[in-house]
Amino acid sequence: MASTRSLHWSLAMKEIAATRTHRPAGLLAARGLIAATSAKRRPLVVGDTYDRAAIMAAACAAARNHQARYGGTWGEALSVTLKATWSLAKAARAAKAH
Secondary structure, eight states: OOOOOOOOHHHHHHHHHHHSOOOOTTHHHHHHHHHHTHHHHSOSEETTEEOHHHHHHHHHHHHHHHHHHHOOOHHHHHHHHHHHHHHHHHHHHHHHHO
């Protein structure tokens, strides 16, 4: 005889929601700050290559602001701002390609 397994949909949906990646606090604010300040002073993409020094400089400047606003460690702040900076750089590179 085959064994039956009961499924509780509410528990299953909660587990699915828990496994999804959540946006870290301040990611959108960091992206806006970088787009408004650092990325305009020094472009993140030169030609068709990423300017890694400009990306790191923009992320470090935004990380100081992020850490002051949201607290947390330097590593957490730098992680959030690097994600935001790289997303802006990728968007800039895609915009230049078209």
